[in-house]
Amino acid sequence: MKKIVNINLGGYPFTIDVDAYDKMEEYFASLERYFKEYDNPHEIIFDIEVRMAELFRENAGEHAILSLSDVNKAIKILGTPEDFSKENIGINENDKEENTTFDSNEDRNRNYEYRVGRKVFRDPDNKILGGVCSGLANYLGVSDPIWIRLLFVVLFVSGISPVIYIILWIIIPAAKTVADKKEMKGEPIDIETIAQSIEDEFDNLTDQFKGFRDSLRNKKRKRRKR
Amino acid sequence: MNVENTKAQMRKGFLEMITLLMISNEESYPSDMIKRLKEKELIVVEGTMYPLLNRLKNDKLLGYNWKESTSGPPRKYYYITDKGKLFLEELQKTWNNLKNVVESISK
Numbered sequence: 475m476k477k478i479v480n481i482n483l484g485g486y487p488f489t490i491d492v493d494a495y496d497k498m499e500e501y502f503a504s505l506e507r508y509f510k511e512y513d514n515p516h517e518i519i520f521d522i523e524v525r526m527a528e529l530f531r532e533n534a535g536e537h538a539i540l541s542l543s544d545v546n547k548a549i550k551i552l553g554t555p556e557d558f559s560k561e562n563i564g565i566n567e568n569d570k571e572e573n574t575t576f577d578s579n580e581d582r583n584r585n586y587e588y589r590v591g592r593k594v595f596r597d598p599d600n601k602i603l604g605g606v607c608s609g610l611a612n613y614l615g616v617s618d619p620i621w622i623r624l625l626f627v628v629l630f631v632s633g634i635s636p637v638i639y640i641i642l643w644i645i646i647p648a649a650k651t652v653a654d655k656k657e658m659k660g661e662p663i664d665i666e667t668i669a670q671s672i673e674d675e676f677d678n679l680t681d682q683f684k685g686f687r688d689s690l691r692n693k694k695r696k697r698r699k700r
Numbered sequence: 701m702n703v704e705n706t707k708a709q710m711r712k713g714f715l716e717m718i719t720l721l722m723i724s725n726e727e728s729y730p731s732d733m734i735k736r737l738k739e740k741e742l743i744v745v746e747g748t749m750y751p752l753l754n755r756l757k758n759d760k761l762l763g764y765n766w767k768e769s770t771s772g773p774p775r776k777y778y779y780i781t782d783k784g785k786l787f788l789e790e791l792q793k794t795w796n797n798l799k800n801v802v803e804s805i806s807k
Binding site: 484485486505509512513514517518521522524525527528531550551552553554557558560561 | 744773
């Protein structure tokens with residue numbers, strides 16, 4: 475059983491699995507970053523969006539529910555920012571640097587691996603109430619959110635209304651996507667790092683599972699991998 | 701020295717000319733052009749076509765019209781402008797020159 479989403483992609487309606495939708499969102503976000511310096515980034519991205527819709531209709535039929543593998547296939551055909559910089563095609567001539575040397579390939583790569591600096595998000599992975607404190611800790615670079623939490627407790631005790639926490643809860647958005655979480659921690663966002671973090675999470679899970687299994691098998695030897 | 705890089709560089713200039721050439725023959729819908737270019741292995745990923753078309757349009761070498769389509773929303777059909785025609789002529793001169801040089805040297 476899976477959740478589905480209805481979307482309008484380039485003027486065509488589609489029904490799509492939630493994980494496939496997330497992947498698509500990430501993809502278009504990466505395009506947005508890559509084409510940021512072009513003259514009409516939104517026009518280019520919309521053209522690609524329309525093309526993606528056509529690919530879906532050609533391959534998956536008109537009324538199918540799109541899965542992650544449909545999306546991955548389409549992305550492979552359309553190409554990621556990494557592919558574009560490898561091809562060196564369509565680079566804006568109005569750009570300051572002429573992209574004629576091989577070395578500048580690396581500069582291109584840096585384009586879509588942009589560093590946003592940090593953005594405040596609530597951290598849903600590490601929350602007690604709304605994740606405000608852990609979010610602030612991430613933003614301020616405090617390694618353990620306990621210090622921010624203590625600070626809030628001290629503030630409340632010393633007479634400042636807890637309403638301030640509620641307000642922060644309301645105005646700070648939660649970090650929903652992988653990209654949000656990267657931005658929250660000030661890590662560079664590109665498809666590769668996102669894929670890496672998903673892998674890490676998966677490894678983490680398998681490790682936890684192994685640890686659990688081992689501890690069942692051998693009670694004397696307590697083994698916990700993290 | 702990476703051969704893929706050199707090949708990509710060669711394709712880049714060439715693709716511009718081929719795109720203009722295809723559009724100068726008839727008003728073209730990008731998806732149809734992409735199909736032909738992929739058959740000829742001139743493009744690897746489709747997404748590279750759109751920034752190229754966009755740039756040619758911004759430089760006023762191309763323009764486009766919206767045309768109704770039977771199967772979905774209206775489509776962009778690109779046409780070549782007078783400026784584009786002149787540009788293409790120049791490119792073709794260079795291309796012919798290059799071709800002659802390659803032919804005469806590789807004998």
